Amino acid sequence: MKLLVKAPAKINLSLDVLYKRPDGFHEVEMIMTTIDLADRIELSLLNQDKIHILSHNRYVPDDQRNLAYQAAQLLKHRFNVKKGVEITIEKSIPVAAGLAGGSSDAAATLRGLNKLWDLGLTLDELADLGSEIGSDVSFCVYGGTALAQGRGEIIRRLPAPPTCWVILAKPFIGVSTADVYRRLDVNGIKHPNTSEMIKAIKENDYQRVCGNVGNVLEEVTLNLHPEVAQIKEQMRRFGADAVLMSGSGPTVFAIVQHDSRMHRIYNGLRGFCDQVFAVRLLGERHTLD
The missing domain is CATH 3.30.230.10 (Ribosomal Protein S5; domain 2)
Known part of the structure; x- marks a missing residue:
C-alpha cells in the first residue's frame, strides 16, 4: 500500500x-x-x-x-x-x-x-x-x-491573506538557524507590529499586509551574507510591493498582485540568483481526508 x-x-x-x-x-x-x-x-x-x-x-x-x-x-x-x-x-x-x-x-x-x-x-x-x-x-x-x-x-x-504572487529567490548558501538565533541581540531589535499584520489579514487589506511585513532575524543574516541584501534590493528595483527574508533565511520573497510585475521580478532574478520560484499562496488548512 x-x-x-x-x-x-x-x-x-x-x-x-x-x-x-x-x-x-x-x-x-x-x-x-x-x-x-x-x-x-x-x-x-x-x-x-x-x-x-x-x-x-x-x-x-x-x-x-x-x-x-x-x-x-x-x-x-x-x-x-x-x-x-x-x-x-x-x-x-x-x-x-x-x-x-x-x-x-x-x-x-x-x-x-x-x-x-x-x-x-x-x-x-x-x-x-x-x-x-x-x-x-x-x-x-x-x-x-x-x-x-x-x-x-x-x-x-x-484567514488566508489577500491573493497575490510570491516570488522566492535563494542564493547558493545555507544558513544555520541555531547560529542566527545565537547571534541575535534580543534587547536591540525593532519589533514588527504583529497585531497590525493580523488586522490587515483579517480585513483582507493587501496594502496594509505589505506595509507590516517584518523579520527580526533579517539583520543578523544580512550581516553574515551580503548577497541576501543584494537580492532584496533587486526585488525592490523590479517593482515588488513588499520584500522580506523568510525565517532565518537565506531565501528572500517578494509579493505582488499583478502578473506583469511577477514576470519582471522572476525573469530579472533568474540571471542573478541560483533558485527562483513564482508561486501562489495556498491559504487553506490541511484536512485528514
Whole structure:
C-alpha cells in the first residue's frame, strides 16, 4: 500500500522574537502561511519493522537526522506500531532555506502515517506530536495561515491573506538557524507590529499586509551574507510591493498582485540568483481526508 502526501513550504509574513526563555529556546510571535511550492512524500508500507528514507537529493539525510524519519519513529514508539515504512522524499523546496522544508516533510509524514497505519489521530493531536520534533512542525501539520507563539508550537488559526504572487529567490548558501538565533541581540531589535499584520489579514487589506511585513532575524543574516541584501534590493528595483527574508533565511520573497510585475521580478532574478520560484499562496488548512 502506498500513499502520496504534499508537503508545502511556508513563508513568514512576520517574525518577532520576544525574549530568550529559561529552557534555552526563544519566545516567538510569527505569522506564517503556506505557499504552492511543495515536496512530494510517498509512504509505502513495509513488512519489516523498520523506517527507510529514500531521496535523490544529496543534502537530505537518510537516517535519524531526517525530520520525516523522526516523525515515523515517534509514531512507532508512541503507539507501539510494529509495521515499517519506506519514505520517499522528492524535494522541490530548497534545503536550509528558511522555508520549513524539513519540518513540512515531517508534518506530511505524520498526516500520511496516521492514515497508512490507521492511528485515528486528529490534526490537533498530530500537531502536539509535531512540537516534539521541531518548532515549525506543528504549524506545518495544519498548513494555511496562522499566528505561531511559544517556541512556534502554539498555533492560532488566521484567514488566508489577500491573493497575490510570491516570488522566492535563494542564493547558493545555507544558513544555520541555531547560529542566527545565537547571534541575535534580543534587547536591540525593532519589533514588527504583529497585531497590525493580523488586522490587515483579517480585513483582507493587501496594502496594509505589505506595509507590516517584518523579520527580526533579517539583520543578523544580512550581516553574515551580503548577497541576501543584494537580492532584496533587486526585488525592490523590479517593482515588488513588499520584500522580506523568510525565517532565518537565506531565501528572500517578494509579493505582488499583478502578473506583469511577477514576470519582471522572476525573469530579472533568474540571471542573478541560483533558485527562483513564482508561486501562489495556498491559504487553506490541511484536512485528514
